[in-house]
Structure formats: C-alpha cells, structure tokens
Amino acid sequence: xxxxxDLPDHPQAAGRRLLLKGAALAAGAGALAAVPGTAxxxxxxxxxxGNPLVRRRADxxxxxxxxxxxxxxxxxxxxxxxxxxxxxxxxxxxxxxxTVIWRAHPTGDMAAHIWAxxxxxxxxxxYVYFAAAPAEDVWRIRIWVLxxxxxxxLKGTWVEKGRITTEWETFSLDATTFTHRGTRYLCxxxxxxxxxxxxxLWLSEMADPWTLKGPQVRLSTPEFDWECVGYKVNEGPYxxxxxxxxxxxxxxxxxxxxxxxxxxxxxxxxxxxxxxSWTKSPVPVFTxxxxxxxxxxxxxxxxxxxxxxxxxxxxxxxxxxDITGDPLDDPNRHTRIQRLGWRPDGTPDFGxxxxxxxx
Numbered sequence: 001x002x003x004x005x006d007l008p009d010h011p012q013a014a015g016r017r018l019l020l021k022g023a024a025l026a027a028g029a030g031a032l033a034a035v036p037g038t039a040x041x042x043x044x045x046x047x048x049x050g051n052p053l054v055r056r057r058a059d060x061x062x063x064x065x066x067x068x069x070x071x072x073x074x075x076x077x078x079x080x081x082x083x084x085x086x087x088x089x090x091x092x093x094x095x096x097x098x099t100v101i102w103r104a105h106p107t108g109d110m111a112a113h114i115w116a117x118x119x120x121x122x123x124x125x126x127y128v129y130f131a132a133a134p135a136e137d138v139w140r141i142r143i144w145v146l147x148x149x150x151x152x153x154l155k156g157t158w159v160e161k162g163r164i165t166t167e168w169e170t171f172s173l174d175a176t177t178f179t180h181r182g183t184r185y186l187c188x189x190x191x192x193x194x195x196x197x198x199x200x201l202w203l204s205e206m207a208d209p210w211t212l213k214g215p216q217v218r219l220s221t222p223e224f225d226w227e228c229v230g231y232k233v234n235e236g237p238y239x240x241x242x243x244x245x246x247x248x249x250x251x252x253x254x255x256x257x258x259x260x261x262x263x264x265x266x267x268x269x270x271x272x273x274x275x276x277s278w279t280k281s282p283v284p285v286f287t288x289x290x291x292x293x294x295x296x297x298x299x300x301x302x303x304x305x306x307x308x309x310x311x312x313x314x315x316x317x318x319x320x321x322d323i324t325g326d327p328l329d330d331p332n333r334h335t336r337i338q339r340l341g342w343r344p345d346g347t348p349d350f351g352x353x354x355x356x357x358x359x
Contacts (some may be wrong), residue, residue: 049312050357052334053094054085057297059116059174059236060335062093069305071087071153072096073117073128074316077331082102082117082130082146084154089306090337102158103148104132109163110144111135114176116236116299119153122184122209126153129164131173143175143188145210149202161210166202168193174299177206178239179244180272184214187219187248189235197222197232201250201264203273217280220264222252226284229264230254234262236299240311243346244268249297252284256327259296261286261315261350286313286350288321294353295321296333303338311340317353 054060057074064070072085072093087098103242105111110132117130128146133139143164150156164186166172172190179185184206189199201222206215222232236251248264263281270277290293300315316333323330341349 005261020055022063048338048339049091050094051338051354052335052356053090053337054335056331056333058312058333060316061118061301062090062303062312062314062337063117063119063121068306068308071119072257073119074335075115075117075333079112081114082128084119086154088260090303090312099154101148101153102128103133107135107183108159109142110160112138113141115141118176118301120177120209121241122177123210125149127161127209128156128158129175129177131175139171141171141173143172146279147209160229164188164210164212166190166204166212167214167216171199173199174236176238176301177209178241179267181239184209185272187235187237187239189237192218192221195221197234199235201231201234201237201248204263204280205273213271217273217275217276219248219263220250220280224282226258227252229258235300237303238301240302242269242311242346242348244341245346246272246312247348249285249300251300254273255296255298255329255333256323257288257295257318257321259298260284260288263348265347288317289352290321291354292355293319294355295319296327297336297353300306305339311348313338313340313350315353319356 051153060074062072069089081100083098084101085093085098086092087096104114112135113133117128120127126148131141132144133141145161146158147161148156148158170191175188177186183338186206187203190202191199201219202216203218203219207213220234222228222234231254234250238249240247246266250262252262263285264278268276286297294317297315303312305312314337318332338354343349
C-alpha cells in the first residue's frame with residue numbers, strides 16, 4: 001500500500017475496552033454496519049469505480065508502488081498458484097494481463113491451499129506472504145514467504161525464503177506486514193492451543209522480512225456472536241494509519257453471507273505490542289447488504305486512488321446470499337473497490353458494499 005502500506009495492528013482479549021477511543025464509537029456506532037445479512041441503506045453516492053474489479057479473485061491485495069503503479073494479487077479458486085497484475089490505474093487492473101509468479105509444489109509442505117497472498121516492498125526487494133499446506137494434510141496450513149530482488153516483481157526470480165516460525169505448530173494464515181514508528185511488525189491469524197476458537201489475531205515485531213523477533217501477543221479472539229457464525233474466526237488483518245491512530249481491520253465468521261469486517265483501534269503513540277493499547281468495536285463495521293446485493297464482504301486491504309490522497313477500500317464479496325455446499329468450493333468471491341469515507345472525528349466510515357456496476 002502507499003504511505004508505507006497505510007496500516008496498523010490489533011487488541012487483546014484480556015483487559016480490552018469495548019468502546020473506541022476519543023468518541024470513535026460514540027460518534028460512529030450508528031454508522032457502523034449492522035448485524036450481518038440485514039438490509040441497510042444504499043450508499044450515499046455512486047461508486048466511482050466499476051465493480052466487480054476482478055471476478056473470481058478472493059482475499060485481494062493491491063499495492064501502490066512509489067512510482068504510482070498498482071500491483072494486484074489474490075487467491076485464485078483453484079488454490080494452486082500466485083498471480084500478479086500491474087496497471088497505472090486502479091480500474092486498469094480489471095483487464096490487466098495476469099502473470100503466474102509461483103506455483104504450488106506437486107508434493108510437500110507447499111502443495112495445497114495457496115491462500116491470501118500479499119505483495120510488499122521491503123528494503124529494496126519484493127516479498128510475497130501467503131498460506132500453504134502439505135498435499136498429504138491440506139489443513140496443516142502455515143505462512144510462507146517469497147523474495148524477489150528484481151526492481152520489477154514480474155521479472156527476476158522468486159526465491160522461497162521458507163516458513164514463518166511462530167510459537168506453536170498450529171493452523172496459521174493471512175499474514176500482513178507494516179511499519180510503525182520505525183519498527184516492522186507482522187500480524188496474522190492462528191489457532192492457539194487450548195483456546196475454543198478457530199483463529200485469533202496475533203502481532204510480533206520482525207527481525208527480518210521472514211523472521212519474527214518475538215514475543216507474539218494476542219490482539220483479538222472471536223467473542224461476539226457476529227464473530228462466531230459457522231466458525232469462531234478472526235482472520236485477514238490489515239492496517240491503516242491515519243489521524244493519529246492505527247486502525248486494524250479483520251474478518252470474522254464463516255466465508256458465506258455471515259462473513260464481515262471488524263475493527264481494532266490504537267493511538268499512534270501507544271505501544272502496539274501491549275494488548276491494552278487496542279480497543280475493539282463490539283459491532284462489525286462492514287457487512288452483507290440486501291439493498292446492494294452483496295454478501296460476505298471481507299478480507300479487505302486499503303490503497304489510495306490515483307490522486308495519492310483518496311483512501312480506497314479493497315475487499316471481496318459474492319453477488320448472492322445462498323451457497324450450495326462448502327463456501328470454499330464456491331468460486332464467486334469477486335474483488336471489489338470503493339472509496340473509504342472518514343467521519344469528522346477521524347474514524348473510518350466504511351459505508352456498505354456498493355452494488356455491481358450495470359453492464
């Protein structure tokens with residue numbers, strides 16, 4: 001993302017305050033999204049972008065490079081490769097050529113469930129963070145890193161730097177990285193042994209782009225009803241740093257119409273590794289919308305528009321509510337983008353997922 005990925009981190013279950021600081025919730029609770037699956041008001045203004053941006057691409061990530069070029073990657077329905085697109089404009093990503101930069105191995109630890117890639121520029125090199133699992137045990141998912149020293153991520157060689165080692169050998173995925181006050185962090189989702197959940201959100205400082213410095217701290221675990229529909233999930237974290245605060249979005253519940261976005265907030269001057277620095281919204285901030293016909297919005301990131309100033313929300317959603325079978329077998333999670341609003345108190349206004357652009 002531009003402006004150093006625009007992003008921050010999360011809160012902790014113990015000692016967490018449920019009201020956003022500085023009247024964030026008081027000023028915005030009414031504007032925060034309602035319970036997932038309920039009809040809400042239509043957007044206040046038409047979307048300036050065509051949607052869907054890219055069909056059948058879930059868990060989208062858009063990186064705006066320092067030269068203004070946009071790079072797009074996402075999960076493909078086959079879960080077997082990592083793709084990359086490039087464009088001078090956000091809208092151009094829709095028709096940009098797609099290049100496969102890495103493929104799953106035929107056997108071994110990086111052979112299945114290739115999920116949620118993110119592209120980052122760190123120290124003059126390109127890095128991709130993604131999830132993968134062994135062909136023989138497709139749910140033993142872990143976080144992996146690729147590195148490319150070429151100035152052009154569509155050229156050069158992508159080198160496998162290995163797996164990111166966390167405190168436990170458990171289900172882990174959805175890694176994102178950002179810097180704050182000169183320190184680089186990794187935030188990710190992982191199951192903690194002994195916890196009654198699928199995944200919680202974790203944060204650690206980094207020693208280098210593929211190594212955690214430790215310790216790792218828990219920022220959020222599923223606790224509200226809207227975080228526990230189908231599965232008890234907090235996943236897909238992403239950071240946005242604005243107005244003296246660090247905002248951390250994440251996704252919750254099963255990947256059907258109940259999937260939605262939650263929000264953690266910390267003061268920019270606070271210790272991000274202290275779970276008490278984070279506050280958690282007790283309601284989701286971005287949910288399914290019957291009026292616009294978009295369901296299960298989530299796994300978002302942020303970028304900025306071509307003007308370098310306007311914040312843009314990037315996410316996936318489906319254009320229908322009911323799914324037959326396992327949602328992970330349904331390929332129609334489409335990448336979508338829309339302008340991110342801001343309230344007078346400096347907190348983000350996500351609005352609702354906009355309707356599809358008429359053909």
